[in-house]
Amino acid sequence: MTGFSFAIAARDGAARTGVVSTPRGPIRTPAFMPVGTQATVKGMYMDQVKALGADVILGNTYHLMLRPGAERIAKLGGLHRFGGWTGPILTDSGGFQVMSLAKLRKLTEQGVTFSSHVDGSRFELTPERSVEIQGLLGADIQMQLDECVALPNERAAIDKAMQLSLRWAERSKRAFEAQPEGRALFGIVQGGDQPDLRIASARALAAMDFPGYSIGGLAVGEPQEVMLAMIEAVMPHLPEEKPHYLMGVGTPDDLLAAVARGVDMFDCVMPTRNGRHGQAFTRFGKVNFRNARHAEDPRPLDETSSCPAARDYSRAYLHHLVRTEEMLGSMLITWINLAYYQELMAGAREAIARGAYADYMAAVREGWARGDIAPWQG
Template sequence: MIGDFSIHATDGQARLGELHTAHGIVRTPAFMPVGTVGTVKSLCPQDLRDAGSQIILGNTYHLYLRPGDELVARRGGLHRFMRWDGPILTDSGGFQVFSLSGLRKLTPDGVEFRSHIDGSKHLFTPEKVLDIQRNLGSDVMMVLDECVPYGADHAYTLKSLDLTHAWAARSRENHAPGRNGQLLFGIVQGGFFKDLRERSAEAVCSMDFEGHAIGGLSVGESTAEMYDLLAHTAPLLPAHKPRYLMGVGKPLDILEGIEHGVDMFDCVLPTRNARNGTLYTSQGQVNIKRAQYREDDEPLDPACSCYTCRNFSRAYLRHLYVAKELLSYRLNTIHNVRFFLDLAAGAREAVAHGRFEVYKARFREIFQPAEAT
């Protein structure tokens, strides 16, 4: 049944689960490639299927501005428009709006902002962002919230939290559970104050959303701060519903989240870094622009079976990057997305066999030095 979430195995707090959506089952832990404007940059839907993608993410703010959610609706929704037949999660656009800083104004009703494209004025209310996501036809919708900036004091964060909770309540009232086959997730905020995280979890989880997200992390804090707050917040969320850590992160960040019982992740890191020449492999990070790869005939990652690693050498990948060829974006992204999807798939297998701690330790040994810099 749509919305059902079942847990099939645990290893400590790590969980192996399944979330049923209108467009298929998502096995968790799951990584969601980011398709901001209806495309995962440089990849086509077949690339995503070949890489093992179960679910992808789209962005409400960007799709609302261009090409417009009503245009997408007239073409049968986002699945049909972009020819992706698997599940789609859409965020509320709140993070993008609040990142506009001087171009937006917060009100009890919602948030007024000016488009980064043409300066036109718009208003996002909790109800409006759900209308947009209904037009897009996503399987999982997110409520409107405010992501407070890192360093915000307790008083500001509390004021923001009260507004976020009011918006969440309006969102729940506007969208009955399972309406149109679309699930609605609430978002726990609270900045970097544990008492406010507890307050937010209690308030949001009382509204009976189909899943819950942890927002407001990876916004400039140290890794230690993020892990501490993650460890405190994740157990506050209901164990019988999916948990989603928004916008995080690096391979070790994802494994840390899984260790604390998080089920779903998204991040632009694999695609953005691919375009910048930073690639993730079973041997650690590779900066493909370096001269050391100029005559390296080995595959990027001998342990990877993606299209890029099966067919091309490091020397060729370096050549494409240095020459600024568009194929560089595509081949690098194919590999990085596959790496992150394999990371999640490996975690699922490790949890199933009670070996998650060993699995995580292996990646810590590979990536800790690179990610500590």
């Protein structure tokens, strides 16, 4: 079994392209990871996800520990076999969902106890239990348990959460030592919107020598410029030879801007969530299929797209599916969105390799600003 590693193939300023190697296959970076919260990327078959160019998907510890349960998934052969995905899987620790979804939370040094948002059952999640669950799932890349706070927040609360997350990082790392070779555990940088706290967190985690580093606690209410400032503060203090993962982010523009600042990996529910609400991401910006302007438009969304959903169905049909709330509408627009995110990252990788990432960003943003320059006049 080969181990976990990261190799940078090319740099263009702070942007870099490379490969994260895992026993289940390579992850080309920069990479966008479709979110498979409950062992499924909503609205998609796994072979569709793979065909779009995704090398890795994300699973969620919190949701899977509630239903169907980590032990049951392990008994059934692990998350890869259970969900039908043969490539690498990254799991988050469950900490964010405990803080945002669970009821009646009680946080202590030991961990967090909470009531399930599903049926009210009581659970305890500690750093050790989080790592154990991720191991039972068979995740190739796992996250330490951390405390994530909403922004804006008081500095004292942000500092307290960051310090607790560091102590939990040490415990998570010790618990992870029992797992098979080839898997990796990432530390998570916290510190809210306070640059000095972010830097302290990054330095402490770097000293722990994790195989990779996540930047957490962003895209939780702060404006984009604050998020980017926190990335810029953190990056000089993270080992550059390790992969950098920005958790839960974001819009296509967020991805472009973060890649320019040295981020290698992303995940976000936006492509699937927006797809379920009739909003498509395209090379000419966002398209809302609830809008009546599409009702009699016979053109495909994008005749140049490699995605059949964007190329082979009329705008009028997509509008009809959305307005009648047919499930096929959600499926097709989710397909379009995930395809666009993969195309965006493939373009970034190619541009970085050519030393032309700034030109690539400018061209993509120009396309969004220009919009759909030939609206249907029917």
